[in-house]
Amino acid sequence: MATGRTHRPATRSRGIPEATVARLPLYLRALTALSERSVPTVSSEELAAAAGVNSAKLRKDFSYLGSYGTRGVGYDVEYLVYQISRELGLTQDWPVVIVGIGNLGAALANYGGFASRGFRVAALIDADPSMAGKPVAGIPVQHTDDLEKIIDDNGVSIGVIATPAGAAQQVCERLVAAGVTSILNFAPTVLSVPDGVDVRKVDLSIELQILAFHEQRKAGEEAEAQAGAVLEAEAAAAAAKETGKGPDGDVPAVMPA
Amino acid sequence: MATGRTHRPATRSRGIPEATVARLPLYLRALTALSERSVPTVSSEELAAAAGVNSAKLRKDFSYLGSYGTRGVGYDVEYLVYQISRELGLTQDWPVVIVGIGNLGAALANYGGFASRGFRVAALIDADPSMAGKPVAGIPVQHTDDLEKIIDDNGVSIGVIATPAGAAQQVCERLVAAGVTSILNFAPTVLSVPDGVDVRKVDLSIELQILAFHEQRKAGEEAEAQAGAVLEAEAAAAAAKETGKGPDGDVPAVMPA
């Protein structure tokens, strides 16, 4: 189990590094903005600045796609937009279903960037019968019972899970069984899926925790001006604070070696 | 990348790799679940499975924090929860403001995972005067005019931007000028900030595009496996060498700017 290895026939597909793939949408966005301003060409330096990366990285990234630039000149904006779109598979239409139409699901359904680029919200699905038929973002919500039929009728291969954590794995399994092979998971839980299914997760709480870590570190550096090496001694004392969960007030402070 | 502030001396080797920091919240969530079920100890193998990573990685990650396990036994759940919480800075309270109370902002305000761990929504801010005073998730929305005062009064150092793309940079600058040093950006735009300010971004549209890329690749592989069929345009130009890269679902959803 676990995410395991990547058995894959090994072959096919140009070997575009995952990190590069993750940046292509960024470049595409910057290029689209240039295109709208009718800018004909752009240098790696300029485009990199607009996308928030450095130019060497950008050139390396593009080199995986092919030689789409002109030395001494730069890149043709329109041409690059097309090439990247094609590489990302955005020249085709991707019907998407959103499962779980709570606050977040509704926000996603209303999200403009959705439709703008290749993606089309094919259906909204929720387990609450009282939601059925109610339009959200102009699309009537359908009941979970019909999930399989909806997936099938619309040829959906990408699903978005915006349900509570408790329902996510079950919804995931039904989506996969119905033929979905890519899932964007907003529920704060680890989904387990069979080989060949892609899952990406977006987790607000995790992002905030990462920020908190750095924030704390900044504060610590300031204090370093005077205080010397701080040992873990205070940890035990502080452990008696709250970690607050459950009826018991205080939390253990087990000391290992 | 997220920080850039390397702080020369490196007094105590508090050099926890960024990739490890990004996984700590994952471990913490799994541990919290175990804690709620009163599980006293857990092995790296079990915990790794629950967090969706492999056990070697988990042990390596924990080794950066210190030696918190017991050989032959495993890790004490409560103790680890405390240590990770402390490392992430979650033993203190982080007041957070959300700017831009549209669909998404409202969803964020209502998001339970927010309050659950260290974070507290101190204020909601929106530019629309007609929203002022209207409660969202029990918190009255305040007008952008008062942004600086709100940040200051509440000692806010973490801000969430959920405005339209066009307003994001300006909001960002005001937040930073008012003292915010960590920003979680949901607007589909690149924010530029001074040194010392952390930005993380969450971008739905980018996530979907990455999924589309892999989805397209799957379709391409099928087609190639069956026959020499071409899927859409000319695949002639390709034919370079390949390195079959497995998709493997879990790449950090977001990268620091």
Added chain:
DNA sequence: ACATGTGAACAGATTCACAGCT
């Protein structure tokens, strides 16, 4: 003259495999 494209050096993250402790 100028900006791309890329081999090579470097840096960071993951995995392996086993020594060391309980």
Added chain:
DNA sequence: AGCTGTGAATCTGTTCACATGT
């Protein structure tokens, strides 16, 4: 015997610097 903790090997991604082509 079992599981952690970690050096070493490997893999992936980034940066450098310059050869290459227009």
